[in-house]
Every structure is written in structure tokens, then in C-alpha cells.
Amino acid sequence: MPPRRTPTARQERLGSELRKMREAAGLKATEAASLLGVNSVQISQIESGIAGVSEERLRRLAAHYACTDDELVSALAAMATDRTRGWWEEYRGSLPNSFLDLSELEHHSSLRWDVDFLHIPGLLQTDDYARSLFSYVNPQFSADEIERWVEHRRKRRVIIERSRPIPYEAVIHEAALRIKVGDDIKARAQLAHVLDLSASDHVTVRVIPFSVDGFAGAGSAMVYAGGPVPKLDTVVRDAPHGTLFVDAEAQLGHFRTLFRRVGEVAFEPERSRDFIHELAKEL
Secondary structure, three states: OOOOOOOOHHHHHHHHHHHHHHHHOOOOHHHHHHHHOOOHHHHHHHHOOOOOOOHHHHHHHHHHOOOOOHHHHHHHHHHHHOOOOOHHHHHEOOEOHHHHHHHHHHHOOOEEEEEEOOOOOHHHOOHHHHHHHHHHHOOOOOHHHHHHHHHHHHHHOHHHHOOOOOOEEEEEEHHHHHOOOOOHHHHHHHHHHHHHHHOOOOEEEEEEOOOOOOOOOOOOOEEEEEOOOHHHOEEEEEEOOEEEEEOOHHHHHHHHHHHHHHHHOOOOHHHHHHHHHHHHHHO
């Protein structure tokens, strides 16, 4: 099979985990190549996601690396053999690859946490809110292009709307709830939409009010997606030159701590619902 021209974030993650495993074992790429009967270039391609790896080869490498985490190895094997062509593939070429990578990450996630300070989280946005947001940020886009972006965002909600949804928790600052991306009617509809979704057992919405003293965590916005095992969790953050997927174990621990800290200053779910309801009445 020829090398991939543009590996997905999921394919890159699989390769990255194999590289981490090899480096933890103190082995060079040439030693791994010798085990599989290939050259070091092919190992480099596997570890960068450019080339795939079979389950049999993956398990041989894991055994050679003395990895005793059977759950991790099995999860990686599932990633290596997954041939899912998800709904997001129909948007390849018309939307940024990072959008599709996020959709694929969400599809395979076991849980999802969001922290937002300036916008309603994407999974909770109405079509009108998303349309206003995309139109403002991309004034050069045609109406048809904007609708394609909106349609993609709508379809992402499947993870919390399907018959077996994942647990979802969003911590939203009051600023995001008050900023009117559209007019009063659209803003009121957006708040009502958040309230409707938060009534589901698997959806938790908590609000950080302006009145909180000493809150300096406004730079903690994040998307946290749980993997099949904790080592395969991922944090997604906006960066100056695109979207950043964070998977280093130390950084994941840092963002888990950040999520707990912002949660400590947020209202409890029921009080948050009452707060959002009162905001809607002001519009």
C-alpha cells in the first residue's frame, strides 16, 4: 500500500503512540525495523502515520517493546484495523482537515468535556448561531459554502443525540452566554437550545458567572475527548496557525486539572439552568 499523502490526526496518533512505546523501551528505529524485516524508513512512516500497520505487526512491536498495558495495546490494535468511512468524509476537500479530524475524534470518544469563554460550544450551537459565526469569520465565503460548514457542525451533534450518546459536560462562562452572535431572537433561541439539551441525563452544562472573584482561568478554553483508555485521551485547542491536538501524557494531566479547577468555580447544573433561563428573559 502506497504511503498516505495526508494522514488524519487519528492515524498520526496511532503512529505517535508506537513511537512513544519504542522510545520508552530505549530502542532505535533500526531495531524495530529488523524485527519486522523492513527498513527504518518504513518504521518512520508508520510512526508518522504516513503508513499503516497490521494488528499482527503492531502486537509484535508491542511485545518487543515489553509493553505490558494490554488495554492500550488492544485499543491501538482496534485503531490499526478500523476501516470506518465516517459521515465526515463527504466533506473532505471542502472543509479544513482539522474539522474532519475533530469529527473522527468525537466519533470514537468515550466522553467529551468543553470549556468555553467567548462562544457557545460547537455541540450546543443552533444552526443560526453557527451560521452567524461562520459568516462573520469568513466574509469571503458564498452562502452555499457557509451552509456546508453549518451542516457539518449540525451533524457533529450525533454523539450526544444518538441512541447511545456519550457523557458530555460543558463549562461555559457568562460572557459566552451574553455575547449576541446574532440578534435578540437568535440569541434567545440559542439559550433555549442549551437549556433543552442540558435537560438530557447525559448532558451537563455549568456556568461560570462574572461575579466569581479571583478567576484567572479565561485562557483555559479546551475540548477534552476521552479515548478508549485514558492514555488515548486528547485535548483540542485553537492555536494561532490552526487547531492543535494535544496527547502528551503530562499535558493531558495538566488539562484534566484545569478542567477540575474551572469546574470548582462554576455553578452546579440546576443553578446554571436557572441562570441561563434568567438571561433568556432579559432578551
